[in-house]
Amino acid sequence: MAAIESQLIVGQVLQSSSTQYTIIEFIGEGCFGKVAKCHVNSTSELVAVKIMKDTFVQDVEEELSMLSKINVLDPDQFNLVKFHERFEYSSYTCLVFELLEMDLFQYLKTEIGSSMYVNQIRPIAKQMLVALQRLQSLGIIHSDIKSDNVMVVNTEEDALQAKLIDFGLAHPSSSATPGRWLQPIGYRAPEVCLGLSYTEAIDMWGLGCTLANLYLNANLFPVRCEYLMMKAMVEYLGMPSEDQLLFGMHTKKYFCQEADELGLTWRLLTPEEYSGINGVKAKEWPPWRPHFYSLDDLIYVSFLYNV
Structure with missing residues (x-):
């Protein structure tokens, strides 16, 4: 976790190809990396960004494979978290989800x-x-x-x-x-x-x-x-x-x-x-x-x- 903590801080902007996400706070962590509560700069929406270490590339691909299958469903109807996008930032893979309480x-x-x-x-x-x-x-x-x-x-x-x-x-x-x-x-x-x-x-x-x-x-x-x-x-x-x-x-x-x-x-x-x-x-x-x-x-x- 030290690598992520030393490079990602509250207030930092994560940039995807179309959207800027400003880190408000870190709300979770695990062996994979961290989860950050972020502000979508263009819409003021709040989202959760799962920031994955580069050592978990294979795990990211497997998770994305599952999310791609699930994403064809209506997440609200079937009580599944809503997945927005994946993007790369520095040496990290970021997965953006709806923010839940x-x-x-x-x-x-x-x-x-x-x-x-x-x-x-x-x-x-x-x-x-x-x-x-x-x-x-x-x-x-x-x-x-x-x-x-x-x-x-x-x-x-x-x-x-x-x-x-x-x-x-x-x-x-x-x-x-x-x-x-x-x-x-x-x-x-x-x-x-x-x-x-x-x-x-x-x-x-x-x-x-x-x-x-x-x-x-x-x-x-x-x-x-x-x-x-x-x-x-x-x-x-x-x-x-x-x-x-x-x-x-x-x-x-x-x-x-x-x-x-x-x-x-x-x-x-x-x-x-x-x-x-x-x-x-x-x-x-x-x-x-x-x-x-x-x-x-x-x-x-x-x-x-x-x-």
Whole structure:
């Protein structure tokens, strides 16, 4: 990030072939670069400009490929972020999007301050289902559905409108490759964890985790440790099927077989076994985080937890 910070500053003008964008403030950042809130000099419109490092050229081309497919749709009708243009500035590639107010993580923290009621969550769920259905019709897997990537358009409107953003990790479903690491920890579907074949259904899993976050004001699955994430999945949903465990490319990262009176039986690794096999220390289960034994148990949650 130091390279971008040293060359791009508030007040600087980014020039495309037809438009000048003045940086007002930086509103987000990641390994790719930064997102700047910009003023369109000719119209006074406010936009979000994603400023990509030159080391991410291939990622830019992949994201643009997905955006070009999505851009033929009406972004408002299908609850997808509106993409305006791409241009080069110095050694950076800039992608210009409509400016949205805040993501669901910020909204929950600053506007709600607690968990949301089901009747508040339902409109968000409906809008995201419309977005995912449209992506599926285009053969696109978003693969990064999480609270940070669902934006509230305007908190001052009576009817809350949400849009799906960030197609940096999106890819065609036809290129889905078993064993590929996708989705953030805590939002990762079981088939991705185990290294199985996957489809657009992994986005539904990510959306479910996002909506649960709104309901709980906390993460449904641990987000700081892959082992604890899998442990929670097993506790909530039970062990994966025999076939899933047998054919998963990453199965032995989390599970092992041992002999008993019935033959070979799969079980979850202990934290010590996981650490020894993977070279990554498994975190301890936080004492304040309860153990659930089905998703139905979440109905009775009356306190906050976090990991």
